[in-house]
Amino acid sequence: MQRELIDRIRALMDEGVATRVLGWKKGEFFYDTEPAILTAEQLDQLVYDSFCGPNLSKYLIQEMPKLEGKIIALIKPCDSYSFNQLCTEHRVDREKVYVIGVGCKGKIDVDKLRARGITGITAIDEDGDTLTVHTLYGDETVNRHEVLLNKCLTCKGKEHRVFDEQIGESEDTSAGADRFDMVKKLEAMTAQERFEFWRGELSKCIRCNACRNVCPACSCVKCVFDNPNTGVQNKAAADDFEENMFHIIRAFHVAGRCTDCGECSRVCPQGIPLHLLNRKFIADIDDLYGEYQAGEEIGQRHPVINYTQEDCEPSVVRERGNQA
Amino acid sequence: MSVNTEWKPKIVAFCCNWCSYAGADLAGSSRLSYPADVKIIRIPCSCRLNPLFILRAFQRGADGVILCGCHPGDCHYSTGNYYARRRMTLLFSMLSYLGIDSRRTRVEWVSAAEGPKFAATMNDFAKTITELGENVKLGDLRCKEN
Ligand code: SF4
Ligand code: SF4
Ligand code: SF4
Ligand code: FES
Numbered sequence: 333m334q335r336e337l338i339d340r341i342r343a344l345m346d347e348g349v350a351t352r353v354l355g356w357k358k359g360e361f362f363y364d365t366e367p368a369i370l371t372a373e374q375l376d377q378l379v380y381d382s383f384c385g386p387n388l389s390k391y392l393i394q395e396m397p398k399l400e401g402k403i404i405a406l407i408k409p410c411d412s413y414s415f416n417q418l419c420t421e422h423r424v425d426r427e428k429v430y431v432i433g434v435g436c437k438g439k440i441d442v443d444k445l446r447a448r449g450i451t452g453i454t455a456i457d458e459d460g461d462t463l464t465v466h467t468l469y470g471d472e473t474v475n476r477h478e479v480l481l482n483k484c485l486t487c488k489g490k491e492h493r494v495f496d497e498q499i500g501e502s503e504d505t506s507a508g509a510d511r512f513d514m515v516k517k518l519e520a521m522t523a524q525e526r527f528e529f530w531r532g533e534l535s536k537c538i539r540c541n542a543c544r545n546v547c548p549a550c551s552c553v554k555c556v557f558d559n560p561n562t563g564v565q566n567k568a569a570a571d572d573f574e575e576n577m578f579h580i581i582r583a584f585h586v587a588g589r590c591t592d593c594g595e596c597s598r599v600c601p602q603g604i605p606l607h608l609l610n611r612k613f614i615a616d617i618d619d620l621y622g623e624y625q626a627g628e629e630i631g632q633r634h635p636v637i638n639y640t641q642e643d644c645e646p647s648v649v650r651e652r653g654n655q656a
Numbered sequence: 657m658s659v660n661t662e663w664k665p666k667i668v669a670f671c672c673n674w675c676s677y678a679g680a681d682l683a684g685s686s687r688l689s690y691p692a693d694v695k696i697i698r699i700p701c702s703c704r705l706n707p708l709f710i711l712r713a714f715q716r717g718a719d720g721v722i723l724c725g726c727h728p729g730d731c732h733y734s735t736g737n738y739y740a741r742r743r744m745t746l747l748f749s750m751l752s753y754l755g756i757d758s759r760r761t762r763v764e765w766v767s768a769a770e771g772p773k774f775a776a777t778m779n780d781f782a783k784t785i786t787e788l789g790e791n792v793k794l795g796d797l798r799c800k801e802n
Binding site: 518519523524525526527528529530531556562564572573574576577580581583584587609612613616617620621635636637638639640641643644645646647648649650 | 707708711714715728729735738739741742743744745746747748749750751752753754755756757758759761762763793794795
């Protein structure tokens with residue numbers, strides 16, 4: 333599929349559709365894949381394989397002012413929601429992007445391989461659902477589904493919400509999973525248990541800001557967390573409410589715009605389940621204001637910047653119980 | 657929780673300029689009493705309340721935070737309080753999800769003519785917060801005295 337993709341992009345460039353493409357290239361290791369903007373000469377560096385987890389949509393923002401014609405962008409089904417959301421927010425201009433919807437069969441999480449004690453990985457061969465992992469110490473075989481990224485296990489579906497053309501096959505990876513499982517579990521705990529769960533998780537945060545930097549919804553020109561006058565711009569004191577503050581505020585800022593792309597949790601070096609914060613907002617929005625999926629279409633008005641006269645009062649939180 | 661007789665709750669009340677702040681004024685000029693521990697912060701409209709303000713109030717030692725605005729439909733800017741209502745609902749729910757008692761946060765609609773309602777609301781809120789006791793979950797170490 334990578335070959336097919338490169339050939340098609342080259343043909344598009346020859347036709348004069350665009351001069352550059354936003355895709356992925358290899359980093360230091362073969363399983364390190366990073367977003368890259370490539371010209372026709374650099375096109376051979378383009379990769380598309382099972383390690384292309386990163387969501388590219390956000391990288392289009394910085395390209396917008398530089399563009400004269402169009403740019404080609406490779407968009408996975410999950411990324412297409414982020415792309416639409418950015419168009420809705422006028423950060424990306426749909427007219428300036430030629431979207432190739434690339435098929436996706438789920439992306440592999442190298443950390444999950446490592447967690448199985450597989451180290452010294454030198455190469456991976458894929459054959460359907462079977463992965464053969466070549467390591468310095470011999471070969472191992474693994475079921476592909478067991479080492480997919482968490483975000484792929486709760487994939488919203490393999491339909492591209494936006495594209496100019498589609499290349500490659502997709503395969504369902506969510507296996508009917510309920511993405512609100514953990515949210516419900518947390519809701520069922522006592523307040524003290526929840527407090528301890530989150531204090532435990534959030535106190536691991538080193539405030540590297542990776543979650544903010546990767547998040548397609550976090551694309552404000554001036555971010556509140558870059559303002560030294562807010563007092564929330566860097567690492568909080570340990571065991572302090574401020575550890576929670578950054579996370580509550582960030583989750584709140586993206587509420588209604590978060591497409592549940594799962595990038596924040598994927599990049600967190602501390603393994604904090606950040607998506608559980610955003611999913612709580614999604615669950616509440618669905619529950620209180622009607623089901624809503626950010627990025628489904630361009631031009632939607634999201635529920636947090638909307639209202640009806642009949643909306644419930646904030647006291648509903650107390651009334652729902654188990655809130656103390 | 658045993659109530660320390662020395663301890664008095666610190667309450668921050670964000671009041672919209674056009675209704676609730678005037679309501680508070682009326683409560684004052686009608687000589688209705690409400691706890692002196694309620695610190696009123698005037699905001700132009702209930703929807704001016706950035707969630708960060710609430711968190712910051714807690715962080716700086718508030719034990720309860722209440723937002724008062726015009727009744728839905730009566731906002732001076734027509735629709736501000738409708739937006740505030742959604743935002744506060746979601747924020748309170750998130751705080752509760754993080755294990756913070758949802759009785760520490762409240763929204764009440766108080767008009768300029770409702771001096772007695774303002775006083776009653778504050779008395780009731782102060783009573784609730786007194787029962788809940790000091791807020792230890794949201795404090796900030798750097799803001800602690802000594
Ligand atoms: S908050 Fe996380 S899941 Fe939501 S859009 Fe941002 S990166 Fe994606
Ligand atoms: S944290 Fe808030 S202000 Fe900062 S980029 Fe994200 S949404 Fe914007
Ligand atoms: S990526 Fe993780 S460690 Fe870094 S700021 Fe976000 S939550 Fe904290
Ligand atoms: S002016 Fe009072 S709520 Fe908007």
